[in-house]
Amino acid sequence: MERPITFLSDYGYADEFAGVCRAVIARIAPESPVIDLTHGVAPRDVVGGALMLADALPHAPAGVHLAVVDPGVGSERRAIAVRVADEDRVLVGPDNGLLWPALEALGGAVEAVDLAASPFRLEPLSATFHGRDLFAPVAARLAGGATLAEAGESLAPDSLARLELPLARVEADRVVAEVLHLDRFGNATLSVHSEQLEGGPLRLGQALAIEIAGSPSAATFARTFAEVPEGAAVVYEDSSRRLALAVNAGSAAEALGLRAGDEVVLRPSDAGVEQRGRSPRVRGD
Amino acid sequence: MERPITFLSDYGYADEFAGVCRAVIARIAPESPVIDLTHGVAPRDVVGGALMLADALPHAPAGVHLAVVDPGVGSERRAIAVRVADEDRVLVGPDNGLLWPALEALGGAVEAVDLAASPFRLEPLSATFHGRDLFAPVAARLAGGATLAEAGESLAPDSLARLELPLARVEADRVVAEVLHLDRFGNATLSVHSEQLEGGPLRLGQALAIEIAGSPSAATFARTFAEVPEGAAVVYEDSSRRLALAVNAGSAAEALGLRAGDEVVLRPSDAGVEQRGRSPRVRGD
Amino acid sequence: MERPITFLSDYGYADEFAGVCRAVIARIAPESPVIDLTHGVAPRDVVGGALMLADALPHAPAGVHLAVVDPGVGSERRAIAVRVADEDRVLVGPDNGLLWPALEALGGAVEAVDLAASPFRLEPLSATFHGRDLFAPVAARLAGGATLAEAGESLAPDSLARLELPLARVEADRVVAEVLHLDRFGNATLSVHSEQLEGGPLRLGQALAIEIAGSPSAATFARTFAEVPEGAAVVYEDSSRRLALAVNAGSAAEALGLRAGDEVVLRPSDAGVEQRGRSPRVRGD
Numbered sequence: 001m002e003r004p005i006t007f008l009s010d011y012g013y014a015d016e017f018a019g020v021c022r023a024v025i026a027r028i029a030p031e032s033p034v035i036d037l038t039h040g041v042a043p044r045d046v047v048g049g050a051l052m053l054a055d056a057l058p059h060a061p062a063g064v065h066l067a068v069v070d071p072g073v074g075s076e077r078r079a080i081a082v083r084v085a086d087e088d089r090v091l092v093g094p095d096n097g098l099l100w101p102a103l104e105a106l107g108g109a110v111e112a113v114d115l116a117a118s119p120f121r122l123e124p125l126s127a128t129f130h131g132r133d134l135f136a137p138v139a140a141r142l143a144g145g146a147t148l149a150e151a152g153e154s155l156a157p158d159s160l161a162r163l164e165l166p167l168a169r170v171e172a173d174r175v176v177a178e179v180l181h182l183d184r185f186g187n188a189t190l191s192v193h194s195e196q197l198e199g200g201p202l203r204l205g206q207a208l209a210i211e212i213a214g215s216p217s218a219a220t221f222a223r224t225f226a227e228v229p230e231g232a233a234v235v236y237e238d239s240s241r242r243l244a245l246a247v248n249a250g251s252a253a254e255a256l257g258l259r260a261g262d263e264v265v266l267r268p269s270d271a272g273v274e275q276r277g278r279s280p281r282v283r284g285d
Numbered sequence: 286m287e288r289p290i291t292f293l294s295d296y297g298y299a300d301e302f303a304g305v306c307r308a309v310i311a312r313i314a315p316e317s318p319v320i321d322l323t324h325g326v327a328p329r330d331v332v333g334g335a336l337m338l339a340d341a342l343p344h345a346p347a348g349v350h351l352a353v354v355d356p357g358v359g360s361e362r363r364a365i366a367v368r369v370a371d372e373d374r375v376l377v378g379p380d381n382g383l384l385w386p387a388l389e390a391l392g393g394a395v396e397a398v399d400l401a402a403s404p405f406r407l408e409p410l411s412a413t414f415h416g417r418d419l420f421a422p423v424a425a426r427l428a429g430g431a432t433l434a435e436a437g438e439s440l441a442p443d444s445l446a447r448l449e450l451p452l453a454r455v456e457a458d459r460v461v462a463e464v465l466h467l468d469r470f471g472n473a474t475l476s477v478h479s480e481q482l483e484g485g486p487l488r489l490g491q492a493l494a495i496e497i498a499g500s501p502s503a504a505t506f507a508r509t510f511a512e513v514p515e516g517a518a519v520v521y522e523d524s525s526r527r528l529a530l531a532v533n534a535g536s537a538a539e540a541l542g543l544r545a546g547d548e549v550v551l552r553p554s555d556a557g558v559e560q561r562g563r564s565p566r567v568r569g570d
Numbered sequence: 571m572e573r574p575i576t577f578l579s580d581y582g583y584a585d586e587f588a589g590v591c592r593a594v595i596a597r598i599a600p601e602s603p604v605i606d607l608t609h610g611v612a613p614r615d616v617v618g619g620a621l622m623l624a625d626a627l628p629h630a631p632a633g634v635h636l637a638v639v640d641p642g643v644g645s646e647r648r649a650i651a652v653r654v655a656d657e658d659r660v661l662v663g664p665d666n667g668l669l670w671p672a673l674e675a676l677g678g679a680v681e682a683v684d685l686a687a688s689p690f691r692l693e694p695l696s697a698t699f700h701g702r703d704l705f706a707p708v709a710a711r712l713a714g715g716a717t718l719a720e721a722g723e724s725l726a727p728d729s730l731a732r733l734e735l736p737l738a739r740v741e742a743d744r745v746v747a748e749v750l751h752l753d754r755f756g757n758a759t760l761s762v763h764s765e766q767l768e769g770g771p772l773r774l775g776q777a778l779a780i781e782i783a784g785s786p787s788a789a790t791f792a793r794t795f796a797e798v799p800e801g802a803a804v805v806y807e808d809s810s811r812r813l814a815l816a817v818n819a820g821s822a823a824e825a826l827g828l829r830a831g832d833e834v835v836l837r838p839s840d841a842g843v844e845q846r847g848r849s850p851r852v853r854g855d
Contacts, residue, residue, distance in 0.1 A: 004311055006304075012610070012754035013298055013583055016622040019576075019607035023630035026574055026605050030631065035311050037304035040297070043755050044819065052301040059417065060308035061315065071819060074794025127794040129809030132629065184297035185328050224359025224412040239414030249329065249356060289596055291589075298583055320596050322589035325582070337586040344702065345593035346600065469582035470613050509644025509697040524699030534614065534641060 002032040003063035003143045008053050009131065010041035010069045017129070021068075021136040024122070028140035035060060044071040046098050048181055048260075050163050051189070054101035055240045062087035065102070066139040070094040074127040079115040079134055081142065081151050082160065084108060090148065092139045094130075097163030109160060113152030120151055168192040168243075170200040174267040177243065179260050186251025188258045190235075192243040192266075201268055208235055209269040210245070213262045218269065219245065231255075235266065287317040288348035288428045293338050294416065295326040295354040302414070306353075306421040309407070313425035320345060329356040331383050333466055333545075335448050336474075339386035340525045347372035350387070351424040355379040359412040364400040364419055366427065366436050367445065369393060375433065377424045379415070382448030394445060398437030405436055453477040453528075455485040459552040462528065464545050471536025473543045475520075477528040477551075486553055493520055494554040495530070498547045503554065504530065516540075520551065572602040573633035573713045578623050579701065580611035580639045587699070591638075591706040594692070598710035605630060614641040616668050618751055618830075620733050621759070624671035625810045632657035635672070636709040640664040644697040649685040649704055651712065651721050652730065654678060660718065662709045664700070667733030679730060683722030690721055738762040738813075740770040744837040747813065749830050756821025758828050760805075762813040762836075771838055778805055779839040780815070783832045788839065789815065801825075805836065 005025060011017035018039040025034055037056045041049040049069035057065055070077075070093070078095035085107030091099045092115075103109050115121070115134055120141045122133040138151050168177035168191045175197075177190040202208070206221045210233075219233035228234045230249040233256065238244035245264065247255045290310060296302035303324040310319055322341045326334040334354035342350055355362075355378070363380035370392030376384045377400075388394050400406070400419055405426045407418040423436050453462035453476045460482075462475040487493070491506045495518075504518035513519045515534040518541065523529035530549065532540045575595060581587035588609040595604055607626045611619040619639035627635055640647075640663070648665035655677030661669045662685075673679050685691070685704055690711045692703040708721050738747035738761045745767075747760040772778070776791045780803075789803035798804045800819040803826065808814035815834065817825045 004315070006308060008301070008304070013608065014610035014612075015753045016578070016608045016626045017753075019578070019605065020626045020629050022605050023576060023607065023626060026603060027629070027631040030574070030603070033311060033315070035304065035307050037308065038298065038301045040299035042299075043821075056301045056305045056308060059305050059312070061312040072796050075796030126807075126809040128806065128814075132809060183300045183302075226357050226360030236413060237411075239411040239417060244413075251328075289600070291593060293586070293589070318596060318600070320589065320592050322593065323583065323586045325584035327584075341586045341590045341593060344590050344597070346597040468585045468587075511642050511645030521698065522696075524696040524702060529698075536613075 002029050002145070004033045004035060004061050005029070005064045005066055005139050005143050006035045006037050006057065006060045007039075008037040008041065008049060008056070008067045009039045010043050010045060010049060011039045011131065012043070013039060017131060021066075021131045024132055024136040025140040028137055029144045032140065032143040041069050045069060046071070046096055047163065047165070050098050050101045051165060051181055053098065054105045057089070057102050058105060062089050064139045064143045065089060065091045066135055067091065067093040067098055067102075068131040068135055069098050070096065070130060072096060073130050078155075079130060080155070080160065081113050081115060081138060081148055082109045082157070083111040083148055085110050090142050092135050092142065095161045097161045100161065100163040101165060103160070109157035111148050112155050112157045112160060113148045114155045115152040118152045120146070166191040168196060170196050173201050174265055175200060175202060177264045177266065179258055179262040179264060180242070182253045182258060182260055185246070186253035186255075187238070187244050187246040188252055188264075189238060189240065190243045190245060190264055194237045194241045194243070197243075202266060203268070207269040209267045210235070211263075211265040212256055212258060217256060225249070287314050287430070289318045289320060289346050290314070290349045290351055290424050290428050291320045291322050291342070291345045292324075293322040293326065293334060293341070293352045294324045295328050295330060295334060296324045296416065297328070298324060302416060306351075306416045309417055309421040310425040310428075313422055314429045317425065317428040326354050330354060331356070331381055332448065332450070335383050335386045336450065336466055338383065339390045342374070342387050343390060347374050349424045349428045350374060350376045351420055352376065352378040352383055352387075353416040353420055354383050355381070355415060357381060358415050363440075364415060365440070365445065366398050366400060366423060366433055367394045367442070368396040368433055370395050375427050377420050377427065380446045382446045385446065385448040386450060388445070394442035396433050397440050397442045397445060398433045399440045400437040403437045405431070451476045453481060455481050458486050459550055460485060460487060462549045462551065464543055464547040464549060465527070467538045467543060467545055470531070471538035471540075472523070472529050472531040473537055473549075474523060474525065475528045475530060475549055479522045479526045479528070482528075487551060488553070492554040494552045495520070496548075496550040497541055497543060502541060510534070572599050572715070574603045574605060574631050575599070575634045575636055575709050575713050576605045576607050576627070576630045577609075578607040578611065578619060578626070578637045579609045580613050580615060580619060581609045581701065582613070583609060587701060591636075591701045594702055594706040595710040598707055599714045602710065602713040611639050615639060616641070616666055617733065617735070620668050620671045621735060621751055623668065624675045627659070627672050628675060632659050634709045634713045635659060635661045636705055637661065637663040637668055637672075638701045638705055639668050640666065640700060642666060643700050648725075649700060650725070650730065651683050651685060651708060651718055652679045652727070653681040653718055655680050660712050662705050662712065665731045667731045670731065670733040671735060673730070679727035681718050682725050682727045682730060683718045684725045685722040688722045690716070736761045738766060740766050743771050744835055745770060745772060747834045747836065749828055749832045749834060750812070752823045752828060752830055755816070756823035756825075757808070757814050757816040758822055758834075759808060759810065760813045760815060760834055764807045764811045764813070767813075772836060773838070777839040779837045780805070781835040782826055782828060787826060795819070
C-alpha cells in the first residue's frame with residue numbers, strides 16, 4: 001500500500017512545473033494519492049512556504065510531504081529527506097529552512113539523509129529543476145515503501161538548516177508584532193501566537209489602537225469578521241492560532257496598506273493612546 | 286465504496302486553504318476522489334460561485350458537492366448539508382444562497398440539516414476557517430457513507446437561503462440584460478437564458494446594435510467566435526445555454542470595457558437604432 | 571484497468587472550465603487518475619501550450635494526453651485523437667499545431683482520427699466548449715479502453731497541422747535566438763537547443779555579451795543561477811535542454827524588460843563587442 005504524498009511549492013500555476021512533478025510521481029508510484037497543498041507560494045519565498053507547510057501538515061494524512069521552494073537549486077544547499085517523530089512522516093525538500101517549522105510541529109527530526117547522490121534521482125539531473133529530477137522521484141519511491149537509508153546518505157538531524165519565524169514581543173501595555181503573510185483575501189497573519197496572549201494586555205472584545213509601520217489606526221479584537229461593521233478592521237485569532245488583522249467584507253492589505261514584514265503594534269485603546277485615523281486608511285494618507 | 290467529492294471555493298491558489306481542506310478529506314475519506322471544480326471564485330463572490338456551481342454540477346458524478354464562499358463565516362449564517370432529488374446528491378456549504386441555484390438545477394432540496402453542532406466537525410472549531418474544520422470533514426464523512434441525520438440537526442428545506450440570479454427582460458424589439466460574469470478569456474456571460482429567446486426579437490446570424498452601460502456598440506449574433514472577423518464582437522449561446530458577448534481572438538472585457546453588473550441592451554440593428562461605434566471601443570471613448 | 575489521463579489547457583484557474591472537464595472524465599472513467607499538467611497556458615497561446623506539452627509528456631506515464639488550447643473552437647479546425655509510436659500513447663485535442671511538437675517528441679503519429687462526429691461526444695454539443703463536450707469524454711472513453719477507430723473517423727497522420735517552433739541560428743561568433751516563453755520566475759526560455767551548441771561559439775563559464783531586442787546587456791554562461799551574484803544575469807541550459815536567460819534571485823523578465831518573441835543575440839564577450847550596460851537594465855533605459 002503506497003502512502004499519500006502532499007506537495008507544496010512556489011512553482012505557480014502558469015507553467016507546467018508542478019504538473020511535471022506530479023507526472024513523475026504518477027509514473028513511479030501510480031497508487032499514491034497526491035494532495036496539492038498549494039503551488040502558489042510567492043517565488044523564492046522560503047519563509048512564506050515554511051509557514052504554510054507547518055500550518056497544513058498537521059491536518060494532512062501521514063505520508064511523504066514534498067515541499068520545494070528552492071532559490072539555491074544547483075548550488076551547495078543540500079537536498080534532504082527527513083523522518084519526524086510523529087506518525088513516521090517523511091519530509092522531502094531543500095535544506096534551506098523551508099522544512100524546519102514543519103519538522104518542529106511534527107515532533108522534530110529523527111532521521112535525515114542527503115539526497116545529492118540518491119539512486120532514485122532521474123538522469124541526467126538538470127541543474128535547475130530538482131523538483132522534477134530529484135525531489136519528486138525520491139518522494140515517490142519513499143511513498144512506495146523505500147527507506148530513508150535507501151534514498152540517500154545519512155546526515156545528523158541537528159545539522160539541518162533552521163528557520164525561526166519571527167515572534168511578537170508582548171509587553172505590559174502593548175504587543176509588537178510583524179506581518180508574516182498576506183493572504184488572498186487581504187488578511188494579514190501577525191507574528192503572535194495565541195499562547196503568547198495569556199497574561200498580556202489584549203482582551204477579546206476590546207477596542208484596539210494599532211500602529212502599522214508607524215501610522216495609527218484602529219481595530220476591534222473580536223472572534224470573527226462579522227462581529228465588526230463592514231469596512232471596519234478586526235484583529236482575531238486565525239485558524240493557525242495566530243493573531244490576524246482583517247477588514248470585514250474587504251481587504252486589510254489594501255485598506256491599511258499592509259506589506260509583509262510591516263511592524264504592527266497593538267494596544268488596548270483605553271490605554272490612553274491618542275486616537276487618530278479610527279477607520280482604515282490608505283498608506284500615505 | 287466512498288462517493289466522489291467535488292469542491293469549489295473562493296480560497297484561491299496563492300494560499301494553502303483549499304489544499305488543507307483536501308488534506309482533511311484525505312485523512313477522513315482516503316478512498317474518495319476529490320474533483321476540484323475551481324478555487325478561483327472571486328473573493329466573497331457568492332453570486333459568481335453559485336453560477337459556476339450550478340453550471341458545473343450537472344456534469345459531475347453524483348456524490349458529495351462541497352462549496353465554500355463564506356464571507357459570513359463565524360456569524361449566525363447557518364452551515365448546511367442538503368440532499369437533492371437527483372441521484373441522491375448531497376451539497377455541503379454555507380446557507381447564504383451559494384448552493385441555491387445548484388439545488389434548483391438538481392431537482393430541489395429534499396432533506397437538509399444544520400451543521401453547527403455536527404459531531405463530524407474538528408475541534409477546536411476555528412471561527413474563520415469552517416472549510417477546514419466543519420465543511421470538509423462533514424463532506425468527507427458523508428462521502429464515506431454517513432447519513433444527513435448523523436451529520437446535523439434537521440431543518441426545513443424551505444427555510445434555506447435563496448439566491449435568484451438576475452434574468453433579462455425580453456421586449457418586442459430588444460433584450461435588456463446584465464453581465465453576470467467575466468471569464469478568463471474576457472467573455473461576458475449575460476443574464477439571458479437561451480429559452481428566453483423564443484419569440485423574442487433576436488435571430489441567429491443577425492447584426493446587433495448593443496448598448497453597454499449606455500454606450501453604443503455592435504456585434505453579430507453567431508454560433509461561435511470564428512464566425513466573425515478577428516477583433517469583432519460576437520453574441521452567442523454559451524456552454525451554460527446563456528447568451529454571452531465575446532471578441533474573436535481577443536478579450537471583450539478589455540475591448541468593450543465590460544464589468545460584472547453592467548447593463549447590456551441587445552437589438553437587431555435593422556430596428557432603426559442609430560449606429561455609432563460599430564467596432565469595439567474602450568469604455569470612456 | 572483504466573489508463574491515466576494528463577490534462578493541459580488554457581482554461582485558467584479563475585473559472586470552472588478545467589474542473590468541469592475533470593468532472594466529465596470522472597463520470598465516464600472514474601478509475602482513471604487525472605494528472606493536471608497545467609491550465610495556466612496564456613489564453614489562446616497555441617505555441618506556449620505546445621512547448622509545455624512537448625516538455626511534459628516524456629515525463630508522464632503513458633496514457634491518454636488531453637490538451638486544449640483552442641481559439642478556433644466551433645470553426646472548421648479539426649478535433650483529433652492521435653496515437654504515437656511510443657508506448658501506445660494517445661493525444662487528444664484540436665488539430666491546430668498544439669499537439670505537433672509532442673507528437674514529434676513521442677515518436678511521431680501512427681494513427682489519427684477526426685472526432686467531429688464521435689459517438690463519444692456529449693449532446694447537445696456546445697459550439698464553444700469542446701473541452702467539456704468532445705475532448706474530455708473522448709479522452710475518458712479512450713482511457714477506459716475504447717479504440718481510436720471507435721472514437722472517430724480515420725484520417726491520414728500526415729495531414730495533421732504542424733507547428734515548427736522557432737530555432738536559433740548558430741553562427742561562427744554568435745547565436746541569434748528568440749524568447750520562446752517567460753515563466754513564473756521571470757526566466758526566459760530561448761529557442762536554442764543544447765545540441766545546437768556543439769561546435770558553436772559559446773562555452774560554459776564564459777562571460778557573454780547579449781543583445782535583447784537590440785539593446786546590449788551582459789550575462790555569464792553558467793550551470794545554475796547560484797553561480798552568479800544575486801541580481802546578475804545568467805544564461806544556462808534549462809530543464810528542457812534549451813538555453814534560458816535568468817537573473818539570480820530576481821526576474822529576468824522584469825530586470826531585462828524581456829517579452830516573448832524578443833530577439834536575443836548571444837556572443838562571447840571577448841569577441842570584441844562593445845560592452846555597455848553590463849548589468850541588467852530596464853527596457854527603455
